[in-house]
Amino acid sequence: MIDVVQEILAFNAGRDPDRLGLKYRNMRASPFGFLRGTCHLFYRSLPVDALFDEAPPVWSCGDLHLQNFGSYKGDNRLVYFDLNDFDESLLAPASLDLVRFLCSVLVAAPDLGVGRKEARAMGRAFLDAYLASLVSGRASWVERDTADGLVRSLLAGLNGRLRPAFLDGRTTLKGKRRCLRLDNGKALPVTESQRERVSALIAGFATQHADPDFFEVLDVARRIAGNGSLGVDRYVILVRGKGSPEGNELLDLKEALPSSVLPRVATAQPVWRAEAERVVAIQRRMQAVPMAFLEPLRFRKRSYMLRGLQPSEDRVNLEVARSGEGAVAGVLASMGSVVASAQLRSSGRDGSAIADTLIGYARESRRKDLLDAAQACAVQLRQDWKTYSEAYDDGAFEP
Structure with missing residues (x-):
């Protein structure tokens, strides 16, 4: 059995105490904040299952959730909407990123202003777009002229920023x-x-x-x-x-x-000379256009x-009360297409599955299995957050 408190303390040992205190406070604020701060714990708790171990290997974000998408200026000076955090990236079964993202939608439901039923429907919108994009076999990209809905509004506004x-x-x-x-x-x-x-x-x-x-x-x-x-x-x-x-x-x-995902993954990894070379190489493979500098x-x-520098505020507002349920579901569909395109774009590189294998995976995937796995992870995460919150309130995470 995992000792949640000790796992978190050990993982964060040695970090800058000023900013670590902010992290612990954010994790206490909500289950979604806790999910964002405990990627290592999420994968430690993930059950051994064919759903994860038999999916084709792809280049993965590793920490896929609602807040790891956003706008950025590419090295061609145009603005794109894409995956924007690759700290945990590695070669992993395709289903790992999917289940973590779907779990983030379920856990973030109160922050989005929706119930669990609506959150599950939003997860289906993400999955439908992801699977459809994989079946197409074509990697696409999202910039102002190809975006729609809330993402288009975001990029149009940023394009005019001086x-x-x-x-x-x-x-x-x-x-x-x-x-x-x-x-x-x-x-x-x-x-x-x-x-x-x-x-x-x-x-x-x-x-x-x-x-x-x-x-x-x-x-x-x-x-x-x-x-x-x-x-x-x-x-x-x-x-x-x-x-x-x-x-x-x-x-x-x-x-x-x-x-922090590596201990959960049995897939053989390339040998990188340094961790930064891993992150940058995978980011360049997965993003439509590399970030500037x-x-x-x-x-x-x-x-x-x-x-x-990518401003953290340059993200789509996903609160349903402000943007509308249909518009938010549209953003999640765009995110699904982005993930599929990133996997197709980086397919056949250093052990990742080729496009034909990914197309076959998409045609055989069962949405319900992925959603049910995400639901089980969400239940576990809420339990871990409760344990963490009690320890936080008792002063276990004070410097």
């Missing part, structure tokens, strides 16, 4: 020089040694580019974003870009750790992922 307005939300302007804001709940100050380490890492990276001055570091802060990775070494970096102040750029630098970096014995 760089100065984005920078103004994250920085303060002193004359012609910007510095990062620390008063908006998105960043914390760094120590001088952290600033020097990050600046040295970016300076080394800059020498590989035709315009190294573009990556001149102007300011550094510890970034607050996500949930599961809170407390991991992560920074927001303000760089010169095309010139101060309006041409500055914001970068996200995050340490890469081993995938996406690169793996190494500093001594630690590896980091660099990319353009």
Whole structure:
């Protein structure tokens, strides 16, 4: 039997206490927040079942849930809607991502403002679109001209967003020089040694580019974003870009750790030189277009992922009371197509199933089996959240 409290404490040992405290608070707030913060526990609790072990291997997000989709600017400077978190990514049975996502829909039902029956119907909308896209055998992508519904509205709004307005939300302007804001709940100050380490890492990276001055570091802060990775070494970096102040750029630098899904997966994995190379390689395979500035970096014995800063608020609002049940179900259908396209796009690479195998899997899959498995996981997760909440309230997670 798994000791939920000790598992969580052991997994998060050594993390930045300021941001770890935020993670524990978010996990206490709701079962969905708990799901986001305990990917490792989810897979430890997953039953051994043919549904998981006999599905074809695919390149997987590893931590697929409602909040791991969003907009981002590609390296071609266009804005896309796609999977946007690959920290836990690996080669795994196709059903693992599906069941975790469906579980997230069921667990998030109160946050969405729907009952369990409606949440299950939304899960079916996701599955129907996923399976239909796999059967088609064609990978698609979602950008402003191909999107519809709420996703189209999101991308259309972002397409018109001006760089100065984005920078103004994250920085303060002193004359012609910007510095990062620390008063908006998105960043914390760094120590001088952290600033020097990050600046040295970016300076080394800059020498590989035709315009190294573009990556001149102007300011550094510890970034607050996500949930599961809170407390991991992560920074927001303000760089010169095309010139101060309006041409500055914001970068996200995050340490890469081993995938917590790996102990549950028997599928043989490629040998990666560093964890950041795993994350970046899989992300490039699965996304329609790579994120801007996406690169793996190494500093001594630690590896980091660099990319353009993606605002966490640039997501579709999935509250039914605000957007409508039909519109939210449409977003989940888009998510299903995105997942299928990512699997097709990365098919036949380093052990992943070829497209013909995925098409056969889609034709034979039973929606009910996947939904029932997700329901069982949701029941277990709510029980684990209750155990966690009692321990949290008793002070077990205080620094």
